[in-house]
Amino acid sequence: MSGYDDSEAFEAAIPLSQRAMAARPAPYLDDLNPAQRAAVLALDGPVLMLAGAGTGKTKALTSRIVHLLATGKARPNEILAVTFTNKAAREMKERVGRMLGQVEGMPWMGTFHSVSVKILRRHAELVGLKSNFTILDTDDQLRLLKQLIVAANMDEKRWPARQLAGLIDHWKNRAWTPEKVPSSEAAGFNNRGTELYDQYQARLRSLNACDFGDLLLHCVTIFQAHADILTQYQRWFRYILVDEYQDTNVAQYLWLRLLAQGHRNICCVGDDDQSIYGWRGAEVGNILRFEKDFPGAQVIRLEQNYRSTEHILAAASGVIAANAGRLGKTLWTEAEGGEKLRLIGHWDGEEEARWIGDEIEALQRGSRGLGPFGLNDQAILVRASHQMRAFEDRFLTIGLPYRVIGGPRFYERLEIRDAMAYFRLAVSPDDDLAFERVVNTPKRGLGDKAQQEIQRAARENGVSLLEGARELLARGGIGGKGAGQLRAFVDGVDRWHDTVVNSRPEIADAVIEPLLPETAPARDHVHVRLAEVILEESGYVSMWQNDKTPEAPGRLENLKELVKALEQFDSLQGFLEHVALIMDNETEEAAEKVTIMTLHAAKGLEFPVVYLPGWEDGLFPSQRSMDESGQKGLEEERRLAYVGITRAERLCTVSFAANRRVYGQWQSQLPSRFIDELPGAHVEVLTPPGLYGGGFGAAAPAFGGSRIEERATRADVYNSPGWKRLQDRAGQRPVAQPRESRNMTIDLHAVSAYALQDRVFHQKFGYGSVIGIEGDKLEVAFDKAGTKKVVAGFISPAHEAGDLPF
């Protein structure tokens, strides 16, 4: 294809180990099935690898890279391989490394965003930035937008920054710069969306910053406007590989198409049936259109599934078959038989959680004639994260170890962001957003008014907030105790910044070519000590030490961890760069635990035993999806169901409840319409033989149960005697089981609470019920699992007025 004929120089450039490998017959090909092999060998021209769930996609992808290297088609730095998540990128790197013995780094293997940052740092000035631009996180972004909304004299309640952020993100996903937003869309946000978008971009430029969307969008802009630069990269990246192509948005699509235009050696891997990020801007259309976009493309289907049993695959195929507009593929497996998918109806959400908890323990013991399955082998996949709570509650009560995936990530926690803002100030004192974040954290007596003064001083002089504060202090424009503390703060930042500059004079280089974390040896630990000093001197650590709330010790722990993480890096700025792009918190625990996570988070994972609770219309498929996106939304929900089922290797249990508490209200539920799509004989319906606990213990023997062996539809469910009984009970609220309790006395002065009907809310301990009153003391049982606390000295106006029932 492309004429690289300088073969002698080329040969020399390939390390010996790889040349040796090229000489031998390729062992990595022996491991592959015919489809996978075809996908590896089809090197020239566009290739679409349609890889169903569990068909060995990553294996094919990594083998392809190894093949490119081993045959000398490309050197490691001539392959562009992009993924969506850092985890996927890491895994690919590891696997290629393992297959080749060792490879010297593949610099262009990474996420769309990390590759884009590398490109953008080299050409930042073309989009009005400097190469050391910073990457904003969501917090900063919202703060900035809010300022703009206020400045535009808009009611920030009617027009929340969140919404504008979503809109701008949406536009950036579609690769629309402010001028390019079509008029049909511009009406959004009180007709001022594009205007604010424009201002936002200008503000970002003046801050020398960009957001996540910009990383891609700026690259596309540069490629489109500068043919010479584009050509350079096109030559550079001789082969392009893309993972999870079905999740690409328009900007990513353009990015790829521009880069692939020349040689067209692009291999996209994906599965149209697993496109579940439409709400985030992903266009399934990209993968559906592939053959049109790249005429002459080869389409290779990986359909042999190595993960699941026949029954599970049949159920998954049955669901997904209801979607229109698929590229179409049929998963098959050599493994015969296996357990049928189970469909189970429950009385309510708590009952469902109870049943699943029992089932997990049963399988752990090896009952059911299967297994035994350890806790690591079992996962609960929910549609919405609030569903997790019922399981957490139940598992805490029975003492079943679990892990929740997708909680607040480490780097998104309050204390970590605060600490990071301090570091950012130390590295670049002009970082106004960081300044705003921490100028009054810990409390320095600088309230809204003082901060507005600083803003004004900065604006008048056209300088950063830090300089503005300095100016304000110099002319005595600020009084009271705030002044002294502000002085100390400004001096502190100066001192820390000096240390940063002096300890690393070569900052500029470090910023432009940040060392990758794995290649960065911890040379000296000046920056680690500096970080500790900053956190101490700023009073941030003592702020948490003095905090009496239960979460304070954990926060201090996190800060320690943060400082420890710094040791892996060469400098503060290297660390900041890393954190901006890598927001995940991968702590692989060895302990045996059941996993609870959302369906979205489960993509790419597999478990022998999978539970899919909450299959009720409105919850799954989600009402909001259907309302907002109609048929398209429903199809995406269906793909989510497909993803869920195909995570299971051996045993998959779908369940639904007749009653569920939604925002505190009991609602009677209908089974999910997807149940009608689970294919006939492979589904078994069980309603539990009795409801136990939940206040229905006595009724259990009478409750009976039902079993539908053949085809299960919702109609069958309705007609089953078990379901009829559930319906009869509908609206009757089960009595909650008493919780375990623990006594605790609270300092009189620490108490501040107010009463709400027969409930009490306490800022630090949450909601609780009043158990008794003695004099001016109130006994309250708080809801938080396993804690009953005695609150002394409760006083509230309503209480004193005698308006409350207790």
Add this chain to the structure above:
DNA sequence: ATCTTTTTGATTTTT
């Protein structure tokens, strides 16, 4: 400036 009460509004989430 900060602490206390009321109101609001609530999928999925990488980078």
Add this chain to the structure above:
DNA sequence: TCAAAAAGAT
């Protein structure tokens, strides 16, 4: 129901 954010009070 329950947090978080806004409004109100000190």
